[in-house]
Amino acid sequence: MSLLWTSEALVAAMDGRPLGPMPDGISGISIDSRSLQPGDAFFAIKGEAMDGHDFATAAIKAGAGVLVVAEGKLPSLGRLTAPIIVVEDVLVALEKLGVASRARSSAKIIAVTGSAGKTTTKEALRHVLQAVGKVHASAQSFNNHWGVPLTLARMPDDCDYAVFEIGMNHPDEIRPLVKMVRPHVAIVTMIAAAHLGFFRNLDEIAKAKAEIFEGLEPEGAAVLNRDDARFKLLDKMAHAAGVEHVYGFGENARSTFKLTKCELHADHSDITARIGGHEVTARIGAPGRHMVQNVLAVLGAAHLVGADLDKVASALADLSAERGRGKRHVLRHPGGSTSSHPGGLITLIDESYNANPASMAAAMALLNATPVTGEGRRIAVLGDMLELGDHSTKLHAALADLIVGTGTQTVFLGGPEMRALAEALPADIKTEYRAGVEELKPVLLAALKPGDVVMIKSSKGIGFAKLVDALLGKFPAESTARKQT
Ligand SMILES: Nc1ncnc2c1ncn2[C@@H]1O[C@H](COP(=O)(O)OP(=O)(O)O)[C@@H](O)[C@H]1O
Ligand SMILES: [Mg+2]
Numbered sequence: 001m002s003l004l005w006t007s008e009a010l011v012a013a014m015d016g017r018p019l020g021p022m023p024d025g026i027s028g029i030s031i032d033s034r035s036l037q038p039g040d041a042f043f044a045i046k047g048e049a050m051d052g053h054d055f056a057t058a059a060i061k062a063g064a065g066v067l068v069v070a071e072g073k074l075p076s077l078g079r080l081t082a083p084i085i086v087v088e089d090v091l092v093a094l095e096k097l098g099v100a101s102r103a104r105s106s107a108k109i110i111a112v113t114g115s116a117g118k119t120t121t122k123e124a125l126r127h128v129l130q131a132v133g134k135v136h137a138s139a140q141s142f143n144n145h146w147g148v149p150l151t152l153a154r155m156p157d158d159c160d161y162a163v164f165e166i167g168m169n170h171p172d173e174i175r176p177l178v179k180m181v182r183p184h185v186a187i188v189t190m191i192a193a194a195h196l197g198f199f200r201n202l203d204e205i206a207k208a209k210a211e212i213f214e215g216l217e218p219e220g221a222a223v224l225n226r227d228d229a230r231f232k233l234l235d236k237m238a239h240a241a242g243v244e245h246v247y248g249f250g251e252n253a254r255s256t257f258k259l260t261k262c263e264l265h266a267d268h269s270d271i272t273a274r275i276g277g278h279e280v281t282a283r284i285g286a287p288g289r290h291m292v293q294n295v296l297a298v299l300g301a302a303h304l305v306g307a308d309l310d311k312v313a314s315a316l317a318d319l320s321a322e323r324g325r326g327k328r329h330v331l332r333h334p335g336g337s338t339s340s341h342p343g344g345l346i347t348l349i350d351e352s353y354n355a356n357p358a359s360m361a362a363a364m365a366l367l368n369a370t371p372v373t374g375e376g377r378r379i380a381v382l383g384d385m386l387e388l389g390d391h392s393t394k395l396h397a398a399l400a401d402l403i404v405g406t407g408t409q410t411v412f413l414g415g416p417e418m419r420a421l422a423e424a425l426p427a428d429i430k431t432e433y434r435a436g437v438e439e440l441k442p443v444l445l446a447a448l449k450p451g452d453v454v455m456i457k458s459s460k461g462i463g464f465a466k467l468v469d470a471l472l473g474k475f476p477a478e479s480t481a482r483k484q485t
């Protein structure tokens with residue numbers, strides 16, 4: 001088994017105090033005893049609700065090779081049967097290890113921020129760069145004050161590329177994180193009203209994202225959305241931060257990474273783009289205009305870190321939308337079945353992971369581009385977008401613009417904020433509003449008919465993933481995301 005860190009390096013990087021005989025080293029890093037793998041170091045991080053120190057025994061049971069704990073907690077832990085490294089503050093120790101990890105790495109590093117599309121872009125980069133080298137990337141959306149140092153500390157010393165997601169809800173969150181990551185390339189996917197409740201306006205959001213430029217390596221490059229209304233502001237801020245290489249991606253004629261042809265299909269897209277003097281033609285295995293936009297950033301960043309564009313472009317064909325982020329399910333509906341006609345199919349688009357005005361627009365475009373069969377309808381099942389503060393009512397009502405005049409005439413809404421949309425929709429849109437997910441579930445399940453295409457989306461906290469589970473539980477899978485060519 002290869003070691004991620006020797007115990008010696010681990011102790012030195014964190015300035016820790018070893019207690020008991022140390023193993024040669026550790027094979028991984030965990031902050032959660034439920035997912036800990038034998039041989040991992042367990043870092044007892046204190047979160048909002050829980051304190052890792054309460055799970056020290058569970059971590060030992062799961063096979064932790066070493067426990068990293070706080071000096072102040074040591075007396076209350078009792079006798080532990082695993083080697084321990086004592087530090088003053090466990091999160092600070094993790095950050096120090098992250099910094100040491102970055103210092104020993106010779107990988108090309110890419111950081112991704114933006115109001116939507118961070119995880120999608122990060123996963124697409126992971127996928128395409130795997131075609132050209134050894135890649136390390138953030139797990140899930142590990143993009144905050146513990147997720148970023150954890151991802152850094154987990155980076156093997158021999159990887160060729162590493163991709164970091166960096167997120168924020170407030171100003172001054174990205175700066176310290178990107179200074180640990182020190183990327184060669186920083187991508188800002190787009191600026192939109194996410195977490196607007198914590199900001200005065202979209203310019204303020206852009207300024208907070210622009211902190212990412214402050215951690216770029218010398219000669220590093222910023223990759224910005226040329227089609228975004230805040231491109232100029234970001235461009236200016238990048239230059240103000242001393243970044244000389246600022247590149248735009250998009251449809252705009254002045255983009256460096258420029259889309260020249262684009263065909264959108266229900267389950268994939270075919271594109272041609274100019275990437276640094278190369279003409280790249282690619283099939284993207286996951287649908288949607290927003291995915292094309294993310295892929296332009298991916299191609300640009302891959303080019304900047306010296307990856308072979310032909311290999312990268314062919315890898316795009318087997319991208320697929322992920323659970324909660326556009327994943328498709330084809331389900332069998334028993335309705336109208338006879339011996340010669342076995343009922344019909346329902347297409348479910350699972351967008352339940354998150355929602356803000358930009359991703360709502362992306363998801364509604366996906367729904368409207370998906371063909372229905374027979375008597376089938378396009379159905380949008382939408383729940384509250386959270387953290388929009390004073391702008392919330394207005395932004396929920398404005399979603400009507402994404403629905404009226406499109407191919408979607410049936411809408412199910414849930415959550416207190418969605419009442420504003422229910423009231424904004426005209427009478428010819430068939431609308432069912434319920435207070436929450438539990439009230440909505442039976443109404444939705446009963447309403448579905450063969451041929452329907454259903455798109456489910458809300459902020460995570462509203463819990464529309466339960467509606468996805470309810471559909472998957474009631475209707476058997478025909479196949480997932482069958483590819484048509
Ligand atoms: N470039 C984009 N522009 C607008 N919406 C997008 C974009 N990329 C993805 N989305 C939408 O945002 C949702 C969340 O995507 P994700 O990559 O998880 O974002 P993040 O990690 O930034 O929260 C997706 O399901 C999709 O609906
Ligand atoms: Mg994310």
